[in-house]
Amino acid sequence: MMKKIIKVITVVGAFTASSAQAIPLQLDVTQLDWYNPVSGSNIVYSGNDSIAGNEVxxxxxxxxxxxxxxxxxxxxSTFDVISDQSFLLGDFTHHNYVMKRGTSIYEASLKMGVAVSTPTLNDSIDLSFLFDHTETTNNCTSSPTxxxxxxxxVSNATNQFSFNNTLYEFEILGFITNGVLSDIFSTVENQSxxxxxVGRVNTVSVSEPSSFGIFSLGFAALLFTRRKSLKWG
Structure with a gap:
């Protein structure tokens, strides 16, 4: 009898574990739009590639x-990614030139439209990222930088999305310069x-089978074991 119980637990455990395996995802960037700058003057938006929206x-x-x-x-425009593994999203450029006092921004947001898919499923999601901007004085002499x-x-909790019975979060980890990843991008005056x-799609949670589904699976395994026992008895 003990052997039969072990077999049922093994089958149910295998089913639960397989549901948590990472599935490769294809991400198609369909739109990029900067919006909602805080402070600043003479705001100009523009786009210069094949992706819809104003990425400048x-x-x-x-x-x-x-x-x-x-x-x-x-x-x-298309990325093949695996959840919980980082990937390079693109080149971020800061055109850093001297502005008259009080005309620079403090922050700006980026809206990203993405189509997420597997060979059998697809969905569209809207993401938003806040870029915090610190404008420094140009006559600072305490250090070279x-x-x-x-x-x-700045992280945004609204970038969670549900897909294929799994809750994901799209995160921007930071910036790579000279081979080093940092959450701060420090940019030199009077140059671009x-x-x-760097982005990453994190697995937040995986939907487990319902209690009825687990019971049914266990019952089926028990019945199968019982029939084999009768056949061999």
Whole structure:
């Protein structure tokens, strides 16, 4: 009798464990839009690639001829990813030029439209990321980098989405410059600095089989074992 019980537990356990396995996902970036800048003046939006939307935002009253701004160019419109493994999303550029006081932004948000799919399922999701911007004084002398502007992506809990009975979260981990990943992108004055933006799709939770489903599976395994016992008895 003990052997039969062990067999049922093994079957149910195997089913539960298999449901938690990571499934490769295909992500298609369908739209990129900067929006909702805080403060700043002379805000200009533009797009310069095949992806819909305005992936460039510029701002400020320049001391010389150039505005400051953000620009995101994804490496591919389609990404093959595996949950909980990081991947390179694209090049993030900060055009960092001297603006007149009070005309720079404090933050801006990026809206990303994504189609997520497997060979048998597909869905569309909308993501939003907040980029916090620290505009520094240009006459700082305490260190060689104290005049660098600093950019940080603030996590957004609304970037969770349910797909294929699994709850995921799309996260931007930070910026890679000179081979080093950091949550802060420090950019030099009077030039355009580029970093690789790193993303990851985290598995938040996996829907377990319902209690009825587990009972049915266990009962079926028990019945199968019972029939084999009668046949061999």
């Amino acid at each position: 935002i510029s701002w400020g009253v320049p001391v010389k001829e150039k505005q400051s701004g953000y620009e995101l160019e994804v490496y591919n 104290c005049s660098n502007d600093r950019i940080k992506v 600095s580029v970093a690789s933006l």
